[in-house]
Amino acid sequence: MTDPANPLVSTEWLEKNLATPDVRVVDATYYLPVEDGDARAEYEQEHIPEAVFFDIDAIKDDSNSLPHMLPSPEVFSSKVRKLGLGDGTRIVVYDRKGLMSAPRVWWMFRVFGHRDVYVLDGGLPKWKAEQRPLDDHPVLPEERHFTARFDTTRVRDLNKILGNIESKAEQLVDARSAGRFEGRDQEPWPGRQSGRIPGSYNVPYTNLIDSQSGCLKAPDALRRQFEDAGVDLQAPIVTSCGSGITAAALAMALDILGHRDVALYDGSWAEWGLSDKLPIEKGPEASASVSTER
Incomplete structure (x- = not known):
């Protein structure tokens, strides 16, 4: 049995349930523009049996120039x-990096009202290390109706984040690396400034993953990551990252900790860092260059 209160399933559980009629497996591998990777080609070469490929850069809002922004409920349902x-299916999502982009697809399904969705803990690296089955057969799924119910409480836009700098009604937690958060490292998205949204906290998503197993850390260890960063786990939280992908890993970890007042800033730094009129903070060594112009 899957546990709706736990967004993770184990590799052992998935292998045992691959042939279960209502289980659907999804490969949600995604590569940044600066990375050398072709997620679809790699999927075609090998995937978990009967897995379908969810193209994050195709199931998006085509009217928005920002990368892979959330589509409308109608577009998501159609795709x-x-x-x-569809309705009545238990969806298990994985990616080739472990826990990088699969949480984004988990979050998308949750945004559109599908609760029976899970992430494979450890992803494809753990599955392969355990020598579990793989194949390269083309998958021809039977179309199934999906009822999309858009939960707007799970999403934030630029205006909400800008207003929150003044109101401080929600804590903004950034999943990017410390170097990017502090403005020391160059952004992988072309044309973006470096730095962070004023007042935000930093919990790099990689800090949530056990380096030995590749799985998500235990709840107590997850809790320490947020608390050590200064995050109040009793207060509302909005997660952010480079382009709305790894922010979902933070949202998933918070879900495991029982935190239900969590939203995601979909545009994230791909949107914020593109403008020279939005306030940006950097680390202490770059404090003189902080922009306060809106």
Whole structure:
């Protein structure tokens, strides 16, 4: 049995349930523009049996120039139903990096009202290390109806984040690396400034993953990561990152900790860092260059 209160499933559970009629497996591998990787080609070469490929850069809002912004409920429904992902299915999402982009697809399904969605703990690296089955057979899913119910409480836009700098009603937690958060390292998205949204906290998503197993850390260890960064786990939280991908890993970890007042800033730094009229903070060594112009 899957546990709706736990967004993770183990590799052992998935292998035992691959043939279960209502289980659907999804490869949600994604590569940044600066990375050398072709997620779809790699999926075609090998994937978990009967897995379908969820293209994050295709299931998006085509009217928005920002990368992979959340599509409308109608577009999402139309795209996923063709993948055989619909009402009454238990969806298990994985990616080739472990826990990088799979949480984004988990979050998208949750935004559109599908609760029976899970992430494979450890992802494809753990699955392969355990020598579990793989194949390269083309998957031809049977179309299935998907009822999209958009939960607007899970999403934030630029205006909400800008207003929150003044109101401080929600804590903004950034999943990027410390170097990017402090403005020391160059952004992988072309044309973006370096730095962070004023008042935000930093919990790099990689800090949530056990370096030995590749799985998400235990709840107590997850809790320490947020608390050590200064985050109040009793107060509302908005997660952010480079382009809305790894922010979902923070949202998933918070879900495991029982935190239900969590939203995601979909545009994230790909949107914020593009403008020279938005306030930006940097580390102490760069404090003189902080922009306060809106």
